[in-house]
Amino acid sequence: MPDKSTLKRAAQDRRAGKSASTQAGEFARQEMHHIREGKHGAKNAKQAIAIGLSEARRAGVPLAAPEKGEAKERTRKGAQRALRAGKRGSAKKKASPRRSRAIQRVLKREPRSAASHRALSRQAHSAASRRTRSGRSAAARKAARTKGAAVRSRAAKKAARTRAAHRA
Numbered sequence: 001m002p003d004k005s006t007l008k009r010a011a012q013d014r015r016a017g018k019s020a021s022t023q024a025g026e027f028a029r030q031e032m033h034h035i036r037e038g039k040h041g042a043k044n045a046k047q048a049i050a051i052g053l054s055e056a057r058r059a060g061v062p063l064a065a066p067e068k069g070e071a072k073e074r075t076r077k078g079a080q081r082a083l084r085a086g087k088r089g090s091a092k093k094k095a096s097p098r099r100s101r102a103i104q105r106v107l108k109r110e111p112r113s114a115a116s117h118r119a120l121s122r123q124a125h126s127a128a129s130r131r132t133r134s135g136r137s138a139a140a141r142k143a144a145r146t147k148g149a150a151v152r153s154r155a156a157k158k159a160a161r162t163r164a165a166h167r168a
Helices: 004-015 020-036 045-058 073-091 097-109 117-129 133-147 149-167
Strands: none
Touching: 004 020, 020 045, 045 073, 045 117, 133 149
């Protein structure tokens, strides 16, 4: 079950006109916090993100399931199931306690390093390398448009600090 603060942040993103993947990012972020605080683990960063995306779909974020050939068939079907569950809303069936416990036990055995800065950086790098240069550029332009003046200014200052640090 997602935290109230996560649902609130996702709703705020939706009102601001942010994309479904940005809204879902809040759930992935919550998942990283859960792993870091030791609630459970994950095999790798990709699995940690997938858990967050699944929660987002179930919470009603209209995040499309991957197309045929983009992901494993089982992953795609699971995403479609989660999306349908999110559309049903309040009428969703309660998960079986036995199954919940089994999943919880398995996740508790997984390592916590999946949410480390290094693991997330590696995952982001590999995900970005699968996109085209023009696609990445378009996403950056859209992000700049939806940021707003104050946040854009903060981002520019941070970028300047990072450049200065790398030069030194």
